[in-house]
Amino acid sequence: MASHLDLEEQEQLEQVKAFWKRWGNLITWVLTAALAAFAGWQGWNWYQRDQAAKAGAMYDEFDRALNAQDLDKATAAAGDLKARFAGTGYAAQASLQVARLQLDKGKADDAKQSLAWVAEQGSEPPYRDLARLRLAGLQLDAKAYDEALKTLDAIKSPEFAALVADRRGDALLLQDKRDAAKAEYQKALAGIEKTQNYRSVIEAKLATLGVPTVVEAAAAGAMQ
Known part of the structure; x- marks a missing residue:
């Protein structure tokens, strides 16, 4: 009886070996790709949250300058947002608002440039x-x-x-x-x-x- 079971197990083992020899590499690649995709998706979500948090902090700095009507600081902060976080809504919002301040301060050409940037590169x-x-x-x-x-x-x-x-x-x-x-x-x-x-x-x-x-x-x- 034991000998029969040993032979049956040996046969199953050989079948598994044959299957793995034929399909093992493919399965490994599929699993690896799936894990890499999942890891990438998780990493991208983390990156997006991290970027949004940093852009939000920088936008707060811009907003303080805007409320103070400090054109130089507001323009600089808006420029930093465009340079570092161009793909966020914060950069577009800052450029739209700084354009209004630039216009109020008699800087129509600068306002056009700020609006043109949003028109071409705004996030939404x-x-x-x-x-x-x-x-x-x-x-x-x-x-x-x-x-x-x-x-x-x-x-x-x-x-x-x-x-x-x-x-x-x-x-x-x-x-x-x-x-x-x-x-x-x-x-x-x-x-x-x-x-x-x-x-x-x-x-x-x-x-x-x-x-x-x-x-x-x-x-x-x-x-x-």
Whole structure:
């Protein structure tokens, strides 16, 4: 009986050896790759958390300089964030905010550069499109109308569609393209919720182009 079991075990052992000889290397490579992928995923998550924590600490430094209206320190801190943590939202936020401070301090060209960086390298599409919207405004101020329209064309986020149409209307009106401007303003008005105060601004622009406001239209209808 014992001899029979020994022979059966020996046969199973030979089968295992044969199987491992044929498939062992492949199994080892698959397991190694799986473990490496898991380790890499864990390491990447740790790296992301570490980067976010460091970027957050640096952003706090930037925020203090911004609140103090210290342009030099705020610009330097924003530059450090872009250099070391360009892929984080902190870098994009800092560049958007420092652009506003630069503009307030009369540094329009510096503000354009800050916004252009976000437009090209911002971590998320909404950041990039917000930067483009603001950049187009500065380009209009500089009478670079075609350049502003090109910047607006690059904005794809649907939540900015009405504001893009409004700004396109501004660019076209400044080029004395009144009918095209009117169409853009009407598109912008249709896309702005009725509860938004900015509707009155767009209505005022349309009024200058001979389009009556809602109140004027209602009054005209009542008189008929």
